Amino acid sequence: MAARCISAAAFFGLFMLFLLPVSRGIINIGNGIGMVVSALIVLVLLFWNKFSTFIGHCWEKTFGKFFLSILGIILAVCVIVAVIISIFMIRAANDRPKDENTTVVVLGCQVRDGAPSLMLSRRLKAAYDYLSEHQSVYVVVSGGKGEDESISEAQCMRDWLVGNGITPERIFMEDKSVNTEENLSFSKAIIDEKGLPSNITIVTDGFHQLRADILAEKSGIESYNISARTAWYLLPTYWVREWFGVLYYRLF
The missing domain is CATH 3.40.50.620 (HUPs)
Structure with a gap:
């Protein structure tokens, strides 16, 4: 219980970090997605017993099992893609010129x-x-x-x-x-x-x-x-937004 409360507090802090740029008029897909995801995680952690009971009931039904399996795969793919893109973003950010011929x-x-x-x-x-x-x-x-x-x-x-x-x-x-x-x-x-x-x-x-x-x-x-x-207070918002920008330009 204590661990869930600490985790919920951490994700609430993350929610506030995504919310902070809004005070400067910055609203984009980065802080929008960030606020939605972090808020959902906070709610799941705070109401874990009800959430786990609901998932258990869904899993007992054929359609529910199918839906949860597809949802789990989608979430896993999203996390993997976000991690891979982030690794390439970090590499690109540190690719400095080798000489003055630039x-x-x-x-x-x-x-x-x-x-x-x-x-x-x-x-x-x-x-x-x-x-x-x-x-x-x-x-x-x-x-x-x-x-x-x-x-x-x-x-x-x-x-x-x-x-x-x-x-x-x-x-x-x-x-x-x-x-x-x-x-x-x-x-x-x-x-x-x-x-x-x-x-x-x-x-x-x-x-x-x-x-x-x-x-x-x-x-x-x-x-x-x-x-x-x-x-620091802008980085999470713009970092998440770039995931979508990179995907778009890679695919189209």
Whole structure:
């Protein structure tokens, strides 16, 4: 009983962790699924006797046994797929460039009141650290202007990098893209046009690197990765969301 109560408290904490980004207006399939699953587990643990009795009654019936068997298989497959994708996500997040024969591409993120959002500022910091250590490397900042943004994400990133000491001559702007796929394909066009190294190093959040790699591969781009740190309270939501994003782009 004590173990179930402790487990229920842990999963309730996980529920609250998925709920936390909602206070910042972040609602997506990641925290939606996360809240539903963690809430269901809490209820099962708190009402374990009633739940186990209900399952026992279902198992006594042919249809119930069939339904529970199929449900168990589906749940097992989901867990296995999530674990496998997570392993590849971790590997992609740590696939750093081997040398300086690369062009950095910073993927855009939301701009708030003309300034980088928390997530974008961390991507810029990761790009700045690498560019400061490798003075011969050029960078493409990639991101268009959303309806709720006063300037393009590319312009915001360029201004931030220049303001922090990266010379303007090293920075190229791609300010037309509206998603990751366009970020990469439009940036590749600029890289080809300017004669920059064709191997690119993608700067984005660690959870996003695998999907970016998949899209880069589809565009014929060889890529490495530099990962920005994601805020702890956002990571579970975006990590779960990426499971679905990776599956979609792998299947379609």
